[in-house]
Amino acid sequence: MIEAVGKNVQAFKAGDAVFAQCGLRFGGYAEYTCLPVNELIAIKPANMSFEEAAAVPVGGLTALRFLKQSGVKTGSRVLIYGASGSVGSFAVQIAKAMGAEVTAASSRSNTPLVTKLGADKTIDYTNHDFTKTTDRFDVIFDAVGKTSKAACRHLLNPGGKFVTVKSNPEKNTGDLLQLKELIESGKLISVIDRRYSLEQIREAHAYVESFRKKGNVVINVIPPEVL
Numbered sequence: 001m002i003e004a005v006g007k008n009v010q011a012f013k014a015g016d017a018v019f020a021q022c023g024l025r026f027g028g029y030a031e032y033t034c035l036p037v038n039e040l041i042a043i044k045p046a047n048m049s050f051e052e053a054a055a056v057p058v059g060g061l062t063a064l065r066f067l068k069q070s071g072v073k074t075g076s077r078v079l080i081y082g083a084s085g086s087v088g089s090f091a092v093q094i095a096k097a098m099g100a101e102v103t104a105a106s107s108r109s110n111t112p113l114v115t116k117l118g119a120d121k122t123i124d125y126t127n128h129d130f131t132k133t134t135d136r137f138d139v140i141f142d143a144v145g146k147t148s149k150a151a152c153r154h155l156l157n158p159g160g161k162f163v164t165v166k167s168n169p170e171k172n173t174g175d176l177l178q179l180k181e182l183i184e185s186g187k188l189i190s191v192i193d194r195r196y197s198l199e200q201i202r203e204a205h206a207y208v209e210s211f212r213k214k215g216n217v218v219i220n221v222i223p224p225e226v227l
């Protein structure tokens, strides 16, 4: 929620509900933060709670940027490796919204989740070596940074693209507004695995660092019932 704006700010006013990516810097868990108006900040999607909206920018912007960069379009065959994590769970939904046919690779326990998010096909990478599939793809998106182009090259159609979260594309506000549109048109939800209070921050980090979270973990700096 916007508390106050600078005298030249016109895009926002006090009382506006917003969602934002604050970037990698200290202060992300503070009750208040100060952001330049041209940073990754936009009015919160009307149909999301603050918790749900807070989970969107990091994973959502990353997924959208990589899928755009790789040229996904209607009919593209897309493999999302690591489909149940934060980036992956947004990527499955965004690729579907772009009209792609999506294959989601996750562990078996997360097959129901990625299917619910819209995956057309699933691969349980814990029981099947996904690099042995006979399917071929226009885009392979490594959403967890656990595979490589060398391991996947033979799965690409001619001209196909491999993209990975190991690189770091520039994020932009236009993409944040596109995510808001997808959310408000019912094409994108945020998956929240666990919620923690600020006092439980150590447990939250330990869980995230286990690298087994499904979707997102949210910290409630202010208890949701107070918002």
Ligand SMILES: NC(=O)c1ccc[n+]([C@@H]2O[C@H](COP(=O)([O-])OP(=O)(O)OC[C@H]3O[C@@H](n4cnc5c(N)ncnc54)[C@H](OP(=O)(O)O)[C@@H]3O)[C@@H](O)[C@H]2O)c1
Pocket: 058, 059, 062, 081, 082, 083, 084, 085, 086, 087, 088, 105, 106, 107, 108, 110, 125, 143, 144, 145, 146, 164, 165, 166, 167, 168, 169, 208, 211, 212, 213, 214, 215, 216
């Ligand atoms: N480049 C960027 O701009 C950018 C932005 C955000 C994040 N990142 C990076 O992207 C990566 C993913 O972030 P995230 O928050 O989406 O991850 P995350 O939510 O922590 O991913 C957890 C999921 O990864 C899957 N997983 C764990 N080990 C795996 C393995 N060996 N092979 C395949 N899947 C595995 C697990 O799902 P299953 O149990 O279903 O396998 C788990 O649900 C991180 O390395 C992060 O630093 C990069």
